[in-house]
Amino acid sequence: MDEINLFDAVPLTPMQRTAADFRAALEGTKLGYDTSMIKTELVTPQSSKPYERTYIETVGEKGEMQTQILFRDCKKGYVRCPPVVAKELERVGLQLESVPSSDWKRLPYAALDFTVYPGAAQEIFEAVLRRNGYGCCSRYLECSDAKQCTHPDIMFAVQCAYRKNLMAGRIFYGKNANMK
Numbered sequence: 711m712d713e714i715n716l717f718d719a720v721p722l723t724p725m726q727r728t729a730a731d732f733r734a735a736l737e738g739t740k741l742g743y744d745t746s747m748i749k750t751e752l753v754t755p756q757s758s759k760p761y762e763r764t765y766i767e768t769v770g771e772k773g774e775m776q777t778q779i780l781f782r783d784c785k786k787g788y789v790r791c792p793p794v795v796a797k798e799l800e801r802v803g804l805q806l807e808s809v810p811s812s813d814w815k816r817l818p819y820a821a822l823d824f825t826v827y828p829g830a831a832q833e834i835f836e837a838v839l840r841r842n843g844y845g846c847c848s849r850y851l852e853c854s855d856a857k858q859c860t861h862p863d864i865m866f867a868v869q870c871a872y873r874k875n876l877m878a879g880r881i882f883y884g885k886n887a888n889m890k
Contacts, residue, residue: 723762723783724783724787724789724819725750725762725763725764725781725783725789726750726762728764728781728789728819728822728824729748729749729750729764729780729781731823731824731825732748732764732780732824732831732834732835733745733748734824734825735824735825735828735830735831735832736748736831736832736835738828739828739832741832741864742864742865743835743864743865743868744865747766747767747768748764748765748766748780749764749765749766749767750762750763750764750765751763751765761782761783761784762782762783763779763780763781763782763783764779764780764781764782765777765778765779765780766778766780766835766838766839768839768842776842778838778839778841778842779792780792780795780834780838781795781822782814784809784816787818787819787820788816788817788818788819789816789817789818789819789822790809790814790815790816791806791814791815791816791817792813792814793813793814793815794834794837794838794841795834795837795838796814796815797837798830798833798834798837799815799817799822799827799830799834800815801830801833802827802829802830802833804817804821804822804827804830805817805821835868836868836874839865839868839869840868840869840870840871840874842869843868843869843870843871844869844870844871845870845871845872846870846871846872846873847861847866847870849861850872850882850883851883851884853872853873853876854876854881854882854883854884854885854886854887855884855885855886857876857879857881857886858876858877859872859873859876859877861873875889
């Protein structure tokens with residue numbers, strides 16, 4: 711077994727710490743999310759200064775890799791978020807500032823604490839995955855009768871728009887239909 715010298719360990723950047731906290735909050739749900747698809751990288755554009763970003767890497771309909779950004783490092787201790795992420799953070803009560811000339815928002819790294827807002831990580835993760843999702847799968851009647859999603863693969867299930875309706879009590883099909 712190799713020995714690890716803790717004094718040689720490189721400290722996490724704020725973005726890496728945010729990503730680690732985000733993963734830990736998702737793993738804490740015990741729902742079986744695949745957190746290996748959450749990645750952090752240093753981006754070095756030719757026209758601006760390097761920055762770090764955390765993103766979810768998914769596979770598109772045609773088998774191509776797709777990147778969906780969760781967070782982007784920005785100056786002076788702030789983290790930027792795309793609209794889909796900002797919406798969920800604001801819903802849990804966090805105050806975000808608008809980023810000039812952009813629809814993105816930002817907040818201080820210190821405010822983005824997924825140990826305080828663990829449900830936000832789940833909402834963000836599912837909202838981002840639903841962006842490339844689908845309306846419902848072939849289990850829609852079974853799910854309607856159970857009043858909840860019955861698909862065994864959580865990574866497939868979170869992309870279902872009907873699942874979100876079921877979670878809100880809106881049932882469109884079967885014996886429990888309450889929406890017209």
